Amino acid sequence: MSYMLSHNQPLNILIVDDSQDDRFHLNRLINKMQNGSKLWEAEDLNESKQVLSHNDIDVLLVDYHLPDGVATDLLLELQNTPTQKPLGIIALTGLGNETIAVSLMKAGAHEYLVKGEITQTKLNLAITQSYKRAELSHQIQFLAGHDSLTGTVNRGLLNDRLSRAIARAVRQNTSLAIILMDVDYFKQVNDTFGHVVGDELLCHICKKIQSSIRASDTICRWGGDEFILLLENMSKKDTKIILDKLQSFSRQPLQTQEHFINYSLSMGCAFYPSDADSDKSLIRAADLALYKAKEKGKNQYYFFSNELKQSQKLSHSLVAEFPEALNSHAFYLLFQPIVDIKSKKWFALEALCRWKHPQMGDIKPDTFINLIEDGPLLIAFHRLFFKTICESLVLWRKEFNNQIPISINLPPKAINKTVIRLLVECVEQSSLNPSDIWIEITERQLFYQVPHALEILKELQSNGFSIIIDDFGTGHSSFKLLSELPLSGVKLDRFFVEDIETNLKHQAIIKSCINLCRELNLMLVVEGIEKRSQYEVLKNMDFSLAQGFYFDVPLTPSKVCELRRA
Structure with missing residues (x-):
């Protein structure tokens, strides 16, 4: 008579016993099950560990007494070794000793058989039950140690x-x-x-x-x-x-x-x-x-790096000092002109914020703006930033007949309704025209925030502000961005200008951008022009606006007034 495993699947089974006769007996009983299970044999603990480490064993039958130790030694070691699959464990002994049985079960055995009493039925049941219990235990352990959504460890x-x-x-x-x-x-x-x-x-x-x-x-x-x-x-x-x-x-x-x-x-x-x-x-x-x-x-x-550790200490220090810097008016604005490339006359001014630190000197926004978490400090900073810009525009409107637009940069954290509402309120309270303000947002942040940013940008556009993509061409340039977003213009990144005198590919890219912006009715600003040689190459291309140290460095408000009066 043949007995099939109840789960009707072939298993990889390891028999660990120093008695050749006992191994032969177990081998014969398992083969009679006729379910295609594959067998391995080992005579001691050391050999069994080798087999377990090199093969996917499903069920382990291990004798209690072995030449180099006892079964509990192996079972306790297995308990402390992470496994990727269930391992049913059946302990074997020549003695019907309850104390040994308890110690084996505590060490991780799922079933316990006494030699001399092992029948076909008992062995089949023990193998089936041990593997089922191992599967259940493995599933419980997996759920306890893994994330339910992704299946990764917790x-x-x-x-x-x-x-x-x-x-x-x-x-x-x-x-x-x-x-x-x-x-x-x-x-x-x-x-x-x-x-x-x-x-x-x-x-x-x-x-x-x-x-x-x-x-x-x-x-x-x-x-x-x-x-x-x-x-x-x-x-x-x-x-x-x-x-x-x-x-x-x-x-x-x-x-x-x-x-x-x-x-x-x-x-x-x-x-x-x-x-x-x-x-x-x-x-x-x-x-x-x-x-x-x-x-x-x-x-x-x-x-x-250790330098990063020191930098982090400095960052914590700056965050702690930030509220006092706001209260003590340690932040100030500089303005860098955007010019007509042919006449070199000013067309707009880009507002650049600086933190005048008592020990570190002038700190640029790249250093401090990312330290401000979303919340009160971010709002307080932009309230001051917008207020100062609007005050400058009001002052210049009174003194000069023609108003020059001001371009402001918004970091990713500021692309939210609260900050935008601050800007709109500040412009309204100053009785300014929103068209006098350009909003610059980097291409990279637009790419990753398109659905979120689209709603914000549409709100800005509906209020009359102009939207400019900054650093265009070095992030994730996308025609989809140009077609979907409510844009007024783009700023081509300085990367394409650095070697414009000799890099024919960069010259071709700039010419292509000029044609693209013309067809889409978008304003194009080429930034990063710092040398006359760069200017000489670019001035003959068919675009209007440029920016860089070749024309002007960032200027104080008083210097802006002085040069506008000249």
Whole structure:
């Protein structure tokens, strides 16, 4: 009579017993089950570990007494070793000893059989039950240690794996890397398309990450739209290759049934033991590097360094000093002219904010604006910024007959209704014409915030403001942006001007942009002209507006008045 396993599937079964006769007996009973199961044999604990490490074993039958130890030694070691699949464990002994049985079950055995009493039926039932219990236990452990949405490990399991990885690195004198990343502008995706699409994007990103790393590496959903990668035995060179892969796949949008979702990743990387001496300090170091990457404009990665640590201390100091700087009028404006390239006459002025710091001197917005989190400080800063600009426009309107527009830069954090409402109120209270103000927004932030930004930009346009894309050509140049957004013009990035005298490709690109803007009825400003040789090449091209140190450096308000009077 033959007995089939109740789950009717072939299993990989390992028999560990130093008795050849007992192994033969078990082997014969299992083969009678006729379900295609594959068998391995081992005579002691050491050999069994070798088999387990090189094969996907489903069920382990292990004798209690072995030449190099007892079964509980192996079972306890298996309990402390993370597994990717269930392992049913059946303990075997020649003694019907309840104390031994209890110790084996506590060590992880799912079933217990006494030699000499093993029948076909008992063995079949033990194998079936042990594997089912292992499956259930594995499922429970998986749910406890993994994120329910993405299937990646959660914080608890990541912390456990990281501490074990550091212990291995110490023993083996190797290094490991932590990459902390988050999805740029993920909140806008949720707000615009809904949480279902947001969840789909997170799962899509996890699949892409998985395809870019080794099977032995760990992906953790650290929280919300943040992920951590744990990469063992990894050099900086190899880590950079992975970072480049992660950055490259995010250049392709996620296509859902109804939308194309643009996204990017900001990433910070730190290494053990060169950057940190513990699991917590390693994650903190990666977090500092991530902050720096986001500060650089998102869609970047950054490696931790001691200089970064010192820079972070300085940043905390500046944040603490920021409220007092607002109250003490430490911020002031400079204005750089935008000129007619043929006549070199002023056409507009770009407002540039500076923080006059008592120790550090003049600090540019690139340094301090990213330190301000969304909230009261951001609002207070822009209230002061807009007020000062409007006061300058009012003053110049009284003194000069012709009004020159002022162009202002809005950072990503300021693309929200609260800040825009401040601008509109300030212009109305000053009795100014909104057309006297241009709003500059970088191409990069537009690309990642299109649905969110579109609503804000339409509101600005409806109020009479002109919208300019800044740094055009170096982010994610898109004809879709030019066609969808309510734009008045673009500013071509200085990158194309730096070597314009000799770079024929850059000359061709600028000419193409000139033609494109003419056809779309968009104003074109070419910025970054600093030398006469650049000017000589550009002045013969068919466009009107230019900006750069060749024409004028940023000027104080009093200098602006002086030159306008001349």
